Amino acid sequence: MTGDTTSLPASTPLDHVIQLKIIYWGSAEAGKTTSLLAVADIFQCFRLDEVIKVQTTGGRTLWNEYVAFQFTIPTGALNTAQVIVHLSSLTGQERFLNTREFAGSSIEGAIFVADCRPDFLAATRRSYEELVAFAPKGTPIVVQANFQDVPTSARPAALDRLLGSFARGTYTKVVPTVATRGANVAAAFLDLLHAVLTRQR
DSSP states (O other): OTTOGGGSOTTOOGGGEEEEEEEEEOSTTSSHHHHHHHHHHHTGGGBSSOOEEEEOTTSOEEEEEEEEEEEEEEEETTEEEEEEEEEEEEOOOGGGHHHHHHHHTTOSEEEEEEEOSGGGHHHHHHHHHHHHHHSOTTOOEEEEEEOTTSTTSOOHHHHHHHHHHHHTTSSSEEEEOBGGGTBTHHHHHHHHHHHHHHHHO
16 A cells, blocks of 8 residues: 555664655646646655546546655654655545545645636635635645746735735745646645644654
8 A cells, every 4th residue: 555654664663654644735727736746756766656546537636646755854863754745636626625625634734736827816715715724723834826937827925915815824935836847846845844844843
């Protein structure tokens, strides 16, 4: 099974294994799956298995996409810990709200993929409100300001004002991204991972 601790070296104490559930959240077609696939490709040497997809016949996310990674991190004084990250991209379609609520209620961190194109900002704000409502209080969130290659897209500072106007302090930072090119998606993932691990300690 992907993420199974039996894949760890025999010398690894189980109390030094950290399991994290991180999700991509956002409105429909905001770039969540594209971001996950880019991260899976960039960090493929740390991947425990292939990406699992649960999609409609039209290629839209039905439940989620999933991939797991295993990282070794220093914990001080020559000690290390094995970190297993379970990374999922949730469907953004309105009719699957219940699946998002279920999956988002037990996470350690979230990457919110914001569709910054003008016609989609209202849906972006609604989706962010959902995430804040469903995620455990205090969950670290990094916001990807996606579609930054579109000239009319809201820039990170404008998106920060939009989200911060009603949810100040709930997210760590806003990262400009172009998911279709893989631009900055790794940085957003690592920023979120750092925020989650810092909170875990």
